Amino acid sequence: METTATILHADLDAFYASVEQKLEPSLRGKPIAVGGGVVLAASYEAKAFGVHGGMPGRTARALCPQLIFVGGHFEEYRRLGDAAIAVLGDFTPLVERLSIDEAFADVAGCTHLFGPPEAIARAIRSRVSAELGLAISIGVARTKHLAKIASQVAKPDGLVVVDPDRELAFLHDLPVELMWGIGPATAARLAGIGVTTIGQLARTGRGALDRLLGNAAGQKLSALAWNRDPRAIRTHHRVQSAGAQSALGRQPADPDVLRPTLLHLADRVATRLRAKSRPGRTVSVRVRFADLRAVTRAVTLDAPVAATAMLAEIAEALMQTVLDDHPYEKTVSLLAISVSHLDAPATLQLDLPLGLDDEGRRPGSARGLARLQADRAVDAIRDRFGWEAIGYGRVALGVARSVPDAFRELAEKEL
DNA sequence: TCTGGGGTCCTAGGACCC
DNA sequence: TCTGGGGTCCTAGGACCC
Numbered sequence: 001m002e003t004t005a006t007i008l009h010a011d012l013d014a015f016y017a018s019v020e021q022k023l024e025p026s027l028r029g030k031p032i033a034v035g036g037g038v039v040l041a042a043s044y045e046a047k048a049f050g051v052h053g054g055m056p057g058r059t060a061r062a063l064c065p066q067l068i069f070v071g072g073h074f075e076e077y078r079r080l081g082d083a084a085i086a087v088l089g090d091f092t093p094l095v096e097r098l099s100i101d102e103a104f105a106d107v108a109g110c111t112h113l114f115g116p117p118e119a120i121a122r123a124i125r126s127r128v129s130a131e132l133g134l135a136i137s138i139g140v141a142r143t144k145h146l147a148k149i150a151s152q153v154a155k156p157d158g159l160v161v162v163d164p165d166r167e168l169a170f171l172h173d174l175p176v177e178l179m180w181g182i183g184p185a186t187a188a189r190l191a192g193i194g195v196t197t198i199g200q201l202a203r204t205g206r207g208a209l210d211r212l213l214g215n216a217a218g219q220k221l222s223a224l225a226w227n228r229d230p231r232a233i234r235t236h237h238r239v240q241s242a243g244a245q246s247a248l249g250r251q252p253a254d255p256d257v258l259r260p261t262l263l264h265l266a267d268r269v270a271t272r273l274r275a276k277s278r279p280g281r282t283v284s285v286r287v288r289f290a291d292l293r294a295v296t297r298a299v300t301l302d303a304p305v306a307a308t309a310m311l312a313e314i315a316e317a318l319m320q321t322v323l324d325d326h327p328y329e330k331t332v333s334l335l336a337i338s339v340s341h342l343d344a345p346a347t348l349q350l351d352l353p354l355g356l357d358d359e360g361r362r363p364g365s366a367r368g369l370a371r372l373q374a375d376r377a378v379d380a381i382r383d384r385f386g387w388e389a390i391g392y393g394r395v396a397l398g399v400a401r402s403v404p405d406a407f408r409e410l411a412e413k414e415l
Numbered sequence: 416t417c418t419g420g421g422g423t424c425c426t427a428g429g430a431c432c433c
Numbered sequence: 434t435c436t437g438g439g440g441t442c443c444t445a446g447g448a449c450c451c
Contacts, residue, residue: 038419053451054419099421099451181424183449216425217448245420282443292418296445336420403419411421411451 003164005140006108006117007233009147010124012084013135013156015101016041016077020070022133032068033060040072040407044156074406080132087127091120096233100410104144106233118161125159144231145224146171149178167227172199179224186213201225238345239413241280243338244268250290250331253323255316258332262319265337266312270305273339274379276415277346279304280339283311285318288334295322304343307371308378311339342415 012018021028021043031046033039039060042051049064061067081100088095091114094106107120114120121138128136135157139150142164149171154160162170176182176190176198189212195201201209202225210218223229244265251257262285273279283305284298297318305311315337323329381390387405 035419040419056418058416059418102451181449185448214426240423243421247419249416284444290417294446298444300443333417334419338422408420411419413422 003142004108004117005142005147005162005164006106006111007141007144007147008088008105008107008117008121008124009139009141009144009151010084010088010103010105010121011137011151011155012081012101012128013137014041014044014047015081015134016072017043017046018134019073019076019080023073023076024070027068027070030068031064031066032070033057034070034072035403036069036071038403040403072404072407074404074410077410080134083132084128084134084136087124087131091124094233094235096235096237104147104233118159121159121161142167143227143229144233145180145229146227148180149174152178168199168202171225171227172197172202174198176201179221181217181220181224186217189213198225237413239342239415241338241340241342242269242272242278242412242415243336244408245286245334245336247334248332250333253289253326253329253332255320255323258319258335259316261335262315262337263312265335266315267308269337269339270308270311270375271379271382272412272415273306273342274375277306278342278344278415279306280343281305281341282339283314283318284338284340285315285322286334286336286338287319287322287332288336289326289329290331290333292333294334295326297321300341304341305339306375308375309371311337345415 016034017032020032020034029045030043031049031051032043033046033051034041035057037057039051039053039055039057041053042060046060046064046067049067051060051064051067057069077100084101085095085097085103088103088105092105092107092110094109096104098104107114107117110120111117114123117140121140125136125138128134137151137154137157138159139147139152139154139162140160141147141150141162146162146167150160150162153174175196177187179198179201182190190196190201193204193208193212195204201221206218206222209222212218213221220229246261246265248261281302281304282298282300284296286294286296288294299314299318301314305314319335378390
């Protein structure tokens, strides 16, 4: 049974920042950050100073005084990300896209056309470089997990092929943090029992691992550490939930103050659900207080929702229960809405009523239909004239929005 | 002027049913 | 009458990823 390494993991290097450096040559070789109030992405030169995504701009500037902030070219990110992934698609249809700048591909079926996986990886890297002016690192291995680790090891601008005979030798010297699913909390727990390398993790008994991290995590990490996780390439995922959130700085824990923001969030989410005809049954609201502790309240309905007004009403009621349950919290720092239990993607675009009536039960009620028609009208106007031409939450547009909508949209997964 | 915004998955406890 | 078990759904919280 001859097994060969045919899984590629391709990852564009410091993607947003690299696009900016490609568009503006004077930025090349310099520490730059996309964003302003918050760092959305940092160049390698900036990362060397400890600057990273999600960091407040103020902190970043303190770490790296010569840091150059640039506004994002979000349309370019979309175009170039799509183009890079399309290069993979020229070799095989078996492409699993993970995000705007990252994808797996299985080239087992196309080596007779294009040569061995390593040659394919080299061809992809040189095409992305020549056609798009971007560096893309690639890992090649027998499994997805190992290919992903290999591409991380390959960065920046590199290629690492893991020979099937040398998998464990490659894997076991690496730190556990490189593994998929090990973040700061799990790494700290493992360090607590003296485990810092993947090899040490592999040699830790399942019993100890299960007790430390839970059964599912123990089983998963054990399989990954021995590279026994034969997950296949999945070309289309079905998204399970859709949400929106907004950091508020510090706002009083007052429903009248918070309502406009909540309405704006409900509008964003409901519009996306309607656009793909994927209403959902479970609505959850998250409220984060000043000390960054967050509380979630959720409700599952008998029938799915996608009407803005209905979603907003449910979200308001949930927010109210949070505030009622925490009477001593005076300050709110973030609001979030998420809808899950989404209807299956419609193969046929049926124009079904997606509203609910007052009791939340009968989708076909007069009020539900009226709301749906109002939503449809708003959707149509926005399609023609843009998002801000009409609609809810205009008041909320005034509150500090540290992240541009264009950036949010890049992070949205296709429903 | 204490850390963004989009997601996924797992766990634990309780309700409910058979 | 008492006790137990399994399965499913729901909610809240947490860790993680890009």
